Amino acid sequence: MNKRLIASLVIGSVASVGVMTQSMAKDTQKTSKVDDPYIWLEEVEGEKALNWVEEQNEKSLGYLMSKPLYKELYEKNLEVYNSDERIPYVGQMGDYFYNFWRDDENPRGLWRRTTLEEYQKEDPEWEIILNLDELAEKEDENWVYKGSNCLYPTYDRCLINLSRGGADATVVREFDIESKSFVKDGFQLPEAKSSLSWIDKDTLYVGTDFGEGSMTDSGYPRIVKTWKRGQPIEKAKTVFEGEKENVWIGAMVSHDGDDKYKIIYQGLDFYTSEIFLVTDDGLKKLDRPKDSSFSGVINGQLLLELKSDWTVGDKTYKQASLLSISMDDFVAGKKNFTEVLVPDARTSIASVSSTKDHVLITTLKDVSSELYRYTFKGGKWSHEKIDMPDLGTLSVTGTSDEHNNFFINYQNFLTPSSLYYFDAAKDSASVLKSLPAFFDASPYKVEQKFAEAKDGTKVPYFLIMAKDTELDGKNPTLLYGYGGFEVSLRPSYSATVGIDWLEQGGVYALANIRGGGEYGPAWHQAALKKNRHIAFNDFITVAEHLIETKVTDNKHLGIRGGSNGGLLVGTVATMRPDLYEAVVCQVPLLDMKRFNQLLAGASWMGEYGNPDNEDEWNYIKTYSPYHNVHKDVDYPKIFFTTSTRDDRVHPGHARKMVAKMMNQGHDLLYYENTEGGHGGAANNEQSAKLNALIYTYLADQLMD
Structure with a gap:
């Protein structure tokens, strides 16, 4: 605030503004003259559709919950989610x-x-x-x-x-x-x-x-x-x-x-x-690049973050730069900007926040966080680095415009979150609260690897595994990805990954593919619209690198993603079904012909393109999972999950894909939570259940 x-x-x-209610959803779907035998599954609360959902849930839950591992994981997960030993962020x-x-x-x-x-x-x-x-x-x-x-x-x-x-x-x-x-x-x-x-x-x-x-x-x-x-x-x-x-x-x-x-x-x-x-004289349009974003106003200085190069007079401000200007000057039409931060090729701006007198900028350098405090004085910006642990993720919270104190959260894959309090009077940060270790991290190690894409781009990924892991090509490995909307996947501590996967003998990999924001706007824009295949191919490149380096093989490799990440894993599963033995596809986009007709889908055409435009559909259809699944191809036993109450990504995507694949004779699993929204779970019990189901499935598919 x-x-x-x-x-x-x-x-x-x-x-998060909220999309429409489910009762409204069917009114916004354009279903006339659609050649789709499964379109009835788009009727979110239709009796026929819900009966179908109940039937699929019964089969999948009966199968997964009968495994001894499910109960063990569920009880451990619920204990973690309900633990009072959590940081109460404020x-x-x-x-x-x-x-x-x-x-x-x-x-x-x-x-x-x-x-x-x-x-x-x-x-x-x-x-x-x-x-x-x-x-x-x-x-x-x-x-x-x-x-x-x-x-x-x-x-x-x-x-x-x-x-x-x-x-x-x-x-x-x-x-x-x-x-x-x-x-x-x-x-x-x-x-x-x-x-x-x-x-x-x-x-x-x-x-x-x-x-x-x-x-x-x-x-x-x-x-x-x-x-x-x-x-x-x-x-x-x-x-x-x-x-x-x-x-x-x-x-x-x-x-x-x-x-x-x-x-x-x-x-x-x-x-x-x-x-x-x-203004008192009406609305005044601000003259700035349409793809730029405001990052704040502090002591009269407006902060503007560029997503592309911007030439003003004889000066070109580089993509990803953070600029400042007097708000009064800017409103008056002046362009006398000051460069606050111009990231290099390995660095991106992750977040910008402010206190009473300072701007706090969190950056990512090769996907690890650094924190800087900037001060504007005498028409210039000066900065200093805040001393924090390396090789992890930093998040600034609890700032106020009444003073210069703030909180910083630090975590990495094996280190639970610690909340630091930065006291401006002491000019230093100290640990205020810490999470306990929900699993023993001492047997594990974290490595950052780089897989080379066909165009020569180095695609980073993190690898978390036991220190004594033998690179024999047989390790059950889960690869997670997202690759869209300039979202960065950063090192983070997950008790469920530790308990449900690492402790079961699994290897965990996190891919920082293009389409995300790990290296700034250019990293994201490289995989927009007609270049979407770059994100998919980056993910495949990381998967192949895991196999080439003997971490795993195609019979022990699983992949997981949700929302846009659900589209990612759904697509690569149809592109390269030979690479994976398990696929967890959560709250996904899958029917890319109709995504813009369903719920908030039209808002994502800036990311994927417009399927109603023939030229754009010609490249979208080459990867749309719903249109690229075939009867005569062997696919891994995919586990699809969604939520009836997801009013962001329509549950019809997952429903229709499952119905089509089942009709083609493919073996798969489907679970639809009747609550939970786009996150898939509305409370701790549902979260514990969903993760127990997912990791039981992964163990069943990947562990000998």
Whole structure:
């Protein structure tokens, strides 16, 4: 809640705005004249479709849960998920530090707060603000907490987002912090994909489903209005209308000390936007590259991150650079930028945040984190590196624009998360809280390898295995990947990977393929649209490298991915079914002919292309898994998982793929959780179950 501009919304934030309810989903699907015998499975809650789901679940669960390993893993996983020995991560609002906590006694969770003095204790006392379990029981609803948006700078009123069963779509209700109760006759919205921002205590910017024509083709708000307290939403005044083909329209308020900036964000596609400043004279469009993003405003300096080269006069600012300029100068049309950071070929900017006087920049150097503190003084930026452990992942949390203290989380594959507190007065960071080791890491080692793609690009991947692993080509190995939307896969500690896979004798590999953001925008853009095969081929290259170096062979190699990663593993399983003995394909995109017609799919055409355009379909169809699976090809026994309540990636993708493959005679497994949203699980028990099912399947397929 500091000075960041919310206008830098990309995949995570657009996705988390919420998509549509399942009851609305079928209304947005264009099914006329579609030659698809399995299209009936797109009817999310249709009786025939749900009966089919129940039948597949019964078969798959009966098979996997009968394995002795399943019960062992489930019980261990649940113990980890419900453990009180977890770090209660916090965000600061005013004088309080807020946390959302789930455990075995509170499976839906507690929204709570404490003071810094208390938080620094080993066992702090928490003040409970909202008990989701009590609320769910009282209202007889399966509420899942989806976050809050609180009024700056008092933070006494919040807009609470509540999801039914974990879906992205939420009910919004105004909440009074001090009375710990929902505000009677306060701001509230029915279940929808809504975007709201406080202008003042009695006025909001709101984007939601106002009725027919108010949503984009992607299923996000197309219209922004100002909504005053006590006013029927139908009477709210329209501020901005986008086009139906836009991805998302939103308005937000950014604070920089006493200065307040009202901003309209028009997402043209997933990666380009127009941004307008609301002034007394109307809307003023900001002159910047459409693919650039704001990273914040601090002490009057606007931060702009470039996704491509930008020539201004006789100066060209390089792709991936972070620039700054006086906000007043920028609004006045000046272009006198200062280069804050220009990453080299091995480095990318992972995150930008700010405190009262500093900008904190986390970078990735060959996929390992470094943290720098930048200060603007006398028209220049100076910086210093924050001393932190090497070869891991750093995440800055709990910043505030009231002081220069902050939290830093550190982890790597074998080191549990440690939360450091950076005390500006001491100018150093010290460990405040640490996770216990949920598995014994001493027998294992981590190595970073590089596989060479056909075009000569070095593709990095991490390898985690026992120190005494024999490179005999027989080790059961799980390769994980994503490769899209400029998302970076970084070293992270996973108790379930340790317990469910490493301790069972498995090797774990994490591929940093193109399409991700590990080396900045260019690494991502290399695999966009017609170049999508680069991501798939990079993944195959890593798989082949694992085999060439005798880590494993094709009978002991499994792959796993979810969402865009589900598309990845679904595609490479159809491209090279000979390479893998196991495939875990979670909440996937698979029907790339219709992805843009289903739920939020239209918003991803900036990543994949438009299948309704013949030229673009001609390259999409070459990899679309649903269109490239054949009866006469031997495929590994794939395990598909999805969620009925996933209102981001339509469950019809997985359903139809399974039905088609079953009809072709292929052996496979399918599990659809009836709750859980895009994450696949709505509570700790469901998470424990899902991972136990997945690793039981992998052990069954890969371990002799």
